[in-house]
Amino acid sequence: MPLMNAVVFPAFGPPNVFRAVRVDRPTPGPDEALVRIHAAGICYHDVLSRGGRIPRDTPGQILGHEISGVVEEVGANGPASRIGERVVIYQRIYCGQCPNCLGGRQDLCRNSRVLGEHGGGGYAEYCCVPLRNLVPVPDALDLDSATLAVCPVGTSIRALVGVAEGKVGDTVLVTGAGGGLGLHQIQLARALNMRVIAVTSSPGKEEAIRAAGAHVVIVSPDGAFSGEVWRQTGKEGVNIVLENVVSTTLGESLRACASRASVVILGNVEARPVSLDPGLVIGRRLRISGSGNATYADVRMALHLMATGAIKPIVHAFLPFREVGEGHRLMESRETTGRVLLKGW
Incomplete structure (x- = not known):
C-alpha cells in the first residue's frame, strides 16, 4: 500500500x-x-x-x-x-x-x-x-x-447571517477581532453594510483590524470595553455581538448590548464555564445563541464573496x-x- x-x-x-x-x-x-x-x-x-x-x-x-x-x-x-x-x-x-x-x-x-x-x-x-x-x-x-472558505469565513456567515439574522445598518461588536475569525467577520459585516466595532486586547493588532475595515477599534488590554462601546454608539449599544473569546469578554459584551440585541457565541478560548447576569439579559431582552459549523449554503456564499474580492x-x-x-x-x-x-x- x-x-x-x-x-x-x-x-x-x-x-x-x-x-x-x-x-x-x-x-x-x-x-x-x-x-x-x-x-x-x-x-x-x-x-x-x-x-x-x-x-x-x-x-x-x-x-x-x-x-x-x-x-x-x-x-x-x-x-x-x-x-x-x-x-x-x-x-x-x-x-x-x-x-x-x-x-x-x-x-x-x-x-x-x-x-x-x-x-x-x-x-x-x-x-x-x-x-x-x-x-x-x-x-x-x-x-x-x-x-x-468553510472555516473561518463560512463559520462567520453562519453566525452573522444565519443565527444573528444581521441586516443592513446593524452595529456589530466583534471580540477577539485580530484573530482568524475576527478579521474575516469585520470584512463580512462591512460587505453587508453594517457598522463594525472591533475589540482587541493587543495594541499590536490595531493596524490590521483597521485595515480589515472596522469603523471603530477599541484596544482593551484589561477587558473593560463596554463603556467605550456605549460612548461610540451614543448610549444605544450594539445590535449584534460576535463573541469569539467569551471566557474573559462575555460580561462586557452583554453590557455593550442594545435592547433586543443578539449575542452569538462562536468560541470559548479557555474552554471553561463563565457566569452572566440574568437580570441584564432579562432587562434588555437579549438573545444569546450558540453557532458552529457552516452549512453548504454558507460555504457557497463564502466562496462567492472571496472570489469577488468582497472578503480577502x-x-x-x-x-x-x-x-x-x-x-x-x-x-x-x-x-x-x-x-x-x-x-x-
Missing part, C-alpha cells in the same frame, strides 16, 4: 508533541474521493484537541478540518470527471438521513463529527472524504485563499506541515493576526 506524509500527536500535550510520520495512504470507498491536500488551516479547535481539552477526542490522530486540495481519485460510484477538480472540503462528516441533514442543516446532524476529530484530517498529504463533502472552488479563487483572506503565516507545532504555539499564545496555513513538506 502506498505511504504518505502526515503529522500526528501521540499524546495530549504542548505544541511540540506533534510528530511527522509515514502512514498508509487512504483508499477511497465507493462513495468517497481521495483528495491531494494543497493546504490546511489551523483552527483553535485543533489547539483544544491537541491539548486534550475536548472530551471525546483521543491522541494519535491526524487533525485538521480546514482543507483545500485537488481530487486525485474517486471511488467506484464517483464520476471520473471530478478527478482534477479543485475543492474545499465541507468539514462535517454527517449521516445524510436525519431530519436535520434532509433539511439542509448538516451542521446539526447528531450522528456526525468534524473531520480530523477522530483522524483522517488535513495534516497530511492526502485524505479521504465522502464525495458529497467536496465543494468546487471557483476559477477566480486560488486554493490558498479557498482553504479558509488574511493569513498570518505559511508554515510547512512539519512545523505545525509552531503554528499551534502561535495560535495558543495569541500572536497571530489572521490564520496560520500549513502548506508543503
Whole structure:
C-alpha cells in the first residue's frame, strides 16, 4: 500500500508533541474521493484537541478540518470527471438521513463529527472524504485563499447571517477581532453594510483590524470595553455581538448590548464555564445563541464573496506541515493576526 506524509500527536500535550510520520495512504470507498491536500488551516479547535481539552477526542490522530486540495481519485460510484477538480472540503462528516441533514442543516446532524476529530484530517498529504463533502472552488479563487472558505469565513456567515439574522445598518461588536475569525467577520459585516466595532486586547493588532475595515477599534488590554462601546454608539449599544473569546469578554459584551440585541457565541478560548447576569439579559431582552459549523449554503456564499474580492483572506503565516507545532504555539499564545496555513513538506 502506498505511504504518505502526515503529522500526528501521540499524546495530549504542548505544541511540540506533534510528530511527522509515514502512514498508509487512504483508499477511497465507493462513495468517497481521495483528495491531494494543497493546504490546511489551523483552527483553535485543533489547539483544544491537541491539548486534550475536548472530551471525546483521543491522541494519535491526524487533525485538521480546514482543507483545500485537488481530487486525485474517486471511488467506484464517483464520476471520473471530478478527478482534477479543485475543492474545499465541507468539514462535517454527517449521516445524510436525519431530519436535520434532509433539511439542509448538516451542521446539526447528531450522528456526525468534524473531520480530523477522530483522524483522517488535513495534516497530511492526502485524505479521504465522502464525495458529497467536496465543494468546487471557483476559477477566480486560488486554493490558498479557498482553504479558509468553510472555516473561518463560512463559520462567520453562519453566525452573522444565519443565527444573528444581521441586516443592513446593524452595529456589530466583534471580540477577539485580530484573530482568524475576527478579521474575516469585520470584512463580512462591512460587505453587508453594517457598522463594525472591533475589540482587541493587543495594541499590536490595531493596524490590521483597521485595515480589515472596522469603523471603530477599541484596544482593551484589561477587558473593560463596554463603556467605550456605549460612548461610540451614543448610549444605544450594539445590535449584534460576535463573541469569539467569551471566557474573559462575555460580561462586557452583554453590557455593550442594545435592547433586543443578539449575542452569538462562536468560541470559548479557555474552554471553561463563565457566569452572566440574568437580570441584564432579562432587562434588555437579549438573545444569546450558540453557532458552529457552516452549512453548504454558507460555504457557497463564502466562496462567492472571496472570489469577488468582497472578503480577502488574511493569513498570518505559511508554515510547512512539519512545523505545525509552531503554528499551534502561535495560535495558543495569541500572536497571530489572521490564520496560520500549513502548506508543503
